[in-house]
Amino acid sequence: MTVLEGQPQPIQRMSLTEGWRRAWRTGDWWRHLGLFGFLFFMFLPFIITIIISFKDIHQFDHYPFTVTFPLHPENYLEAWRIVSRYILNSIITSGTSVVGMVILAAIAAWAFARYPFPGRELFFFGVLALLMVPGELTLIPAFLLVKDLGLLNTRWVLIAPYIAGGQVFAIFILRQFFEALPGEMFEAARIDGASELQVFRHIGIPLSQSILGVVAIMHVLSTWNDVIWPLVTLRSNELMTLTIGLYAFRTQFYTIWGPLMAGYVIASIPLIILFAFTSRLFVEGLSSGAIKM
Amino acid sequence: MTTEEIRAPASHATMADVRVPQERQSTLGQRIYRYRFVYLMLVPTFALLLTFNYYPAFMGLYRAFFKWDIGLQPEFLGLGNFEKLFIKDDIFLKSLRHVSLLTSWRVISAVTFPFIVAELIFNLRSNVHKYTYRVLTILPAVVPGIVILLLWHFIYDGTHGLLNAFLEGVGLEDWQQPWLGSPKTALYAVTFMGFPWVGGVTVLIYLAGLQGISDEIIDSSLVDGCSGLRRIFAIDIPLILGQFKLIIVLAVIGGLQGWVAVFVMTAGGPGTASVVPGLWMYNNAFLWNKMGYASAIALFLFVLIMGMTILNVKFLKTGDY
Structure with missing residues (x-):
C-alpha cells in the first residue's frame, strides 16, 4: 500500500473543444452543469475578495460587489x-x-x-x-x-x-x-x-x-x-x-x-x-x- | 536482512523471525549491540517526542486532577475539577450542546456534498476533464484556513456583508441580521459556514475509493442493467465504506476539536452564545490562568475524541473486497 501506486492517468490526446463536444454527445453535460454549480459557489468568496481588493472606500460603499473603475492596485502596496x-x-x-x-x-x-x-x-x-x-x-x-x-x-x-x-x-x-x-x-x-x-x-x-x-x-x-x-x-x-x-x-x-x-x-x-x-x-x-x- | 545472515545461509532467518532458536548464538544483548546504530538513528526523533509530545501529554493527564493556578503551588483535588465541570459549570454544559450541533452538521455535510461532487467527477468520460475538476476542487484547500475564516467573517458582516447584500437583492430585507453579533444566529452562522461544504481533500479521498473499484465490477453491473443512481447505492457506496468511515472519523474529530473557527469568528460570543468546549478550555487557561481546570476540560475532550473514534471504527464495519 503505497502512495506511489496511483500512476498518473494517461491523458487522452485530444483538443479541449473536441472534449467538450464529446461531453455534450455522451450526456455528460448535466454533470458539468452540477460541477459548475458547486465550483461557482466554492470560488465565489475568492472572486469577490479579489474584486473588493481593488476598491477604495467610496467604491465599496456604492458598489460593493461589482468591478468598479478605476482599479486601485495601491491597496496591494499598502497591504504588502x-x-x-x-x-x-x-x-x-x-x-x-x-x-x-x-x-x-x-x-x-x-x-x-x-x-x-x-x-x-x-x-x-x-x-x-x-x-x-x-x-x-x-x-x-x-x-x-x-x-x-x-x-x-x-x-x-x-x-x-x-x-x-x-x-x-x-x-x-x-x-x-x-x-x-x-x-x-x-x-x-x-x-x-x-x-x-x-x-x-x-x-x-x-x-x-x-x-x-x-x-x-x-x-x-x-x-x-x-x-x-x-x-x-x-x-x-x-x-x-x-x-x-x-x-x-x-x-x-x-x-x-x-x-x-x-x-x-x-x-x-x-x-x-x-x-x-x-x-x-x-x-x-x-x-x-x-x-x- | 543483514550481512551476517547472508554469510550464513544455513539459517533461513527472515526479517520477521530473527528470534528463532537457530540464532541462539546471539543473545538479546548481542542483537541490541549489533543494531546499536539503529538506536542511534532513533535518538533525535525520540528526544523530541519525549520533550514536546509525551511529557506534555502525561502532564496534561496528571494536572487535570489538580487546582493549578499559575504562580501558585498545585493542589490535588481528586475528581473535584470534573465535579465542578459537570455539575456547576452551566456554560460548559451549554458548550457541549453547541459542539454536538457543530459536529453533527460536519458529519452530515462531509458524507453528502463532497461525495456528490466525487460521483460527478468520477462519471465523466473524459480524463482531461476529470483531472481539471480534481485540481479545481482541491484549489480552495490551498487558501490558508485563516483567510477563509476571515472571509466568512466578512460574508456574515452585519452592515457590509455579502449575505445581507444577497438577501436585500432577492427582496428578503426582513431576514437581514448581524449574523455573528446576534445571540440567536451566531452559533448557526458558525455551524453552517463553508457553503457549499465541499472540501477538496474529502472529494479526492472519495474519488480515490471510486477509482479503486475494479472495472469488472462496474462492467458486470452495467451488463446486469444496474446503472445511474442504483449503481451508486448498490455498488459504489458499499464498496467505498472504508473511505466513508475515514471521512466520518475525521469529521467527528474535526468537529470536536474545531474550536479555532469559533475562536476566530465569534470568540464564543456574543456572551457565551456560541461557546464550545475547546474554547472554554482556552479561556480558562489563557485568560484566567486556571490551568488545572482547563486541563480537566482537555482530558474530557481527549476521552471524548478517543471514544468517538473507537465507536466509529467498531460500528462502521468495512467489508473486505
Whole structure:
C-alpha cells in the first residue's frame, strides 16, 4: 500500500473543444452543469475578495460587489507593507521545520522499516500512539514547558514542536513506503560494498522522492495554517506568523476593506505557488488509495 | 536482512523471525549491540517526542486532577475539577450542546456534498476533464484556513456583508441580521459556514475509493442493467465504506476539536452564545490562568475524541473486497 501506486492517468490526446463536444454527445453535460454549480459557489468568496481588493472606500460603499473603475492596485502596496513580514516569518518557520522534520522522520522510518532490531514494534507503537493524542491535551503543559525553557517569543518555540509533532504521521506513512521497496536492490548494493548510510542516501531516498514530497507538503500546509500555538506563544509583532498576523491585521484595518482584502489575497499566494509546482504530488498523494481505514 | 545472515545461509532467518532458536548464538544483548546504530538513528526523533509530545501529554493527564493556578503551588483535588465541570459549570454544559450541533452538521455535510461532487467527477468520460475538476476542487484547500475564516467573517458582516447584500437583492430585507453579533444566529452562522461544504481533500479521498473499484465490477453491473443512481447505492457506496468511515472519523474529530473557527469568528460570543468546549478550555487557561481546570476540560475532550473514534471504527464495519 503505497502512495506511489496511483500512476498518473494517461491523458487522452485530444483538443479541449473536441472534449467538450464529446461531453455534450455522451450526456455528460448535466454533470458539468452540477460541477459548475458547486465550483461557482466554492470560488465565489475568492472572486469577490479579489474584486473588493481593488476598491477604495467610496467604491465599496456604492458598489460593493461589482468591478468598479478605476482599479486601485495601491491597496496591494499598502497591504504588502504589513503582510510581507508575516509571510517571511511563516516561510522561515514552515521551511525550517519541514526540512528538519523530513530528515528526522526519514531516518527514523528507515530504521523501523529495514532493521529487525529488538524492540522495534514497541518503539513504533510509541510513535503511533501519539496520533491519538489531540492538541488540546498537550496545549497547556506544552505552553508551560516552553515558558520554562525560555523559548517564548522566539522562532524556536514554533519550529521545535512542529518538528516533533510532524514526525509522527510522517514516520507512519514513510515506514509503509520503505517496507514496500524491493529488498533485492539493497542486498545488491550491500554485496557491492555499499555502507548502510550509502544504501539509504543513494538508493532509499531517491526512490522515495515523491512520498517525501507528499509528507513535506502536508506538513507545510498544517504548520502554515496553525493558529493557536503561535497565538499563545508569540507576543512580538516581528515574529508573528501569517495566521495570527492576519488576525491582528484584520483588527487594524477593519472596514478599510480594500487593503484588507488585498492582504488576504497576498496571504494566499505563497501556498498557491507551492501548489502550482507540486499539484501532481498533492492530487496523486491524496487520491492514490493509500489513505483509508 | 543483514550481512551476517547472508554469510550464513544455513539459517533461513527472515526479517520477521530473527528470534528463532537457530540464532541462539546471539543473545538479546548481542542483537541490541549489533543494531546499536539503529538506536542511534532513533535518538533525535525520540528526544523530541519525549520533550514536546509525551511529557506534555502525561502532564496534561496528571494536572487535570489538580487546582493549578499559575504562580501558585498545585493542589490535588481528586475528581473535584470534573465535579465542578459537570455539575456547576452551566456554560460548559451549554458548550457541549453547541459542539454536538457543530459536529453533527460536519458529519452530515462531509458524507453528502463532497461525495456528490466525487460521483460527478468520477462519471465523466473524459480524463482531461476529470483531472481539471480534481485540481479545481482541491484549489480552495490551498487558501490558508485563516483567510477563509476571515472571509466568512466578512460574508456574515452585519452592515457590509455579502449575505445581507444577497438577501436585500432577492427582496428578503426582513431576514437581514448581524449574523455573528446576534445571540440567536451566531452559533448557526458558525455551524453552517463553508457553503457549499465541499472540501477538496474529502472529494479526492472519495474519488480515490471510486477509482479503486475494479472495472469488472462496474462492467458486470452495467451488463446486469444496474446503472445511474442504483449503481451508486448498490455498488459504489458499499464498496467505498472504508473511505466513508475515514471521512466520518475525521469529521467527528474535526468537529470536536474545531474550536479555532469559533475562536476566530465569534470568540464564543456574543456572551457565551456560541461557546464550545475547546474554547472554554482556552479561556480558562489563557485568560484566567486556571490551568488545572482547563486541563480537566482537555482530558474530557481527549476521552471524548478517543471514544468517538473507537465507536466509529467498531460500528462502521468495512467489508473486505
